[in-house]
Amino acid sequence: MYQRFREQLSEFPVVTLQDIKITFPDFDTKNLVNWQKKGYLVKLRNGFYVFRETDIDEYLLYKIANKIYEPSYISLESALSFYGIIPEAVFIMQSVSTRKTKCFETPVGVFNFRTIKHSLYFGYRLISKNGYTFRFASREKAVLDFLYLRPDIKDYAGIEALRWNREELQKLKIEKLCEYLTLYSSATLNEKINLLINYIHD
Numbered sequence: 141m142y143q144r145f146r147e148q149l150s151e152f153p154v155v156t157l158q159d160i161k162i163t164f165p166d167f168d169t170k171n172l173v174n175w176q177k178k179g180y181l182v183k184l185r186n187g188f189y190v191f192r193e194t195d196i197d198e199y200l201l202y203k204i205a206n207k208i209y210e211p212s213y214i215s216l217e218s219a220l221s222f223y224g225i226i227p228e229a230v231f232i233m234q235s236v237s238t239r240k241t242k243c244f245e246t247p248v249g250v251f252n253f254r255t256i257k258h259s260l261y262f263g264y265r266l267i268s269k270n271g272y273t274f275r276f277a278s279r280e281k282a283v284l285d286f287l288y289l290r291p292d293i294k295d296y297a298g299i300e301a302l303r304w305n306r307e308e309l310q311k312l313k314i315e316k317l318c319e320y321l322t323l324y325s326s327a328t329l330n331e332k333i334n335l336l337i338n339y340i341h342d
Contacts, residue, residue, distance in 0.1 A: 141171065142180060146191065153200055153272055154207040157187035184208055184246045196248050202267075202274040205233045205251050208244060212237035212253055213264035213275035216289070219282035224308040236261075236277075236285050254289055263320055280317040283309075287332045288324060299335045309340045 148163050149155050160167050172189065175181045181189045188208045194200070202214050216234035220226040237253045238261050244251045263281025266273055277285060287293060293302070314337070321333055 142175060145171075146180075150191070153190070153194070153203050154184070155181075155189045155191070156207070182247050184248065185244050190248065197270060199269040199272045199274070201233050201249055202276065203272040204246075204248065205235050205253075206274045208251060209235070209237055209239065209242060209253050211261065212239075213277055215264070215277035215282050215285045216254065217286070219277045219279075220286060220304075222276070223279050223282065223311075225279070225283070225304050227303065227305055236289075254285075256285065256288075260285075260288075260324065262323070278316070279312055280320055283312065283317070283336070284320055284324065284329065284333075287336070288326065288329050291328075293332060296335050296338065299332070299339045304339075306340055306342075309336070312340075 145164070149159060152159055157169070172181065176183055179192050182192055183189055184204060185208055190196070190204070205214060206212060212235040214222075214234070215236045217226060217230045218234040221228070221230040232250045232252050235251070235253045236256045238256065238258050239253070241255045242253045263284070264275045264277045267276045293299065317333065321330060
């Protein structure tokens with residue numbers, strides 16, 4: 141049974157219970173428990189699995205994050221690190237979602253989701269890497285999401301303390317940044333972006 145299961149679902153980077161039920165309508169979910177015990181499958185959260193032999197790289201982690209909590213897209217520190225704005229590596233996969241804030245600790249990594257309003261769920265694009273396609277914030281949206289969700293950053297010293305890479309920040313499209321900024325309708329965020337622009341050109 142497992143061999144047929146593996147053959148039928150091998151193209152799925154993340155296997156969901158829904159995928160299984162569509163492919164095998166009479167599937168006994170007890171098999172999933174047994175196959176986990178035997179080391180064939182790794183459970184990410186209820187209803188989401190990867191095959192044990194799957195090579196887990198950064199791009200698959202992005203895909204997993206998108207899949208295990210929808211709707212969501214990669215943003216915040218994870219996106220800022222990807223773009224080189226944050227100099228150090230980020231070990232928790234950070235996303236934003238219109239659903240409630242949630243954190244999943246899994247055998248392949250920790251996935252954190254921060255809540256944003258439905259009206260702010262935009263500014264991401266589809267990126268395809270290593271055979272995986274995932275939703276990922278643009279540079280501009282990742283910066284805005286981060287500063288919007290950090291009430292502790294209030295002044296120039298707070299911006300400076302982030303130690304963001306000025307060279308990479310100069311790649312921001314200021315027109316797009318300001319266009320997105322208006323949709324937040326936040327005077328506080330406006331001030332933070334003004335401080336950030338001063339930091340970039342300081």
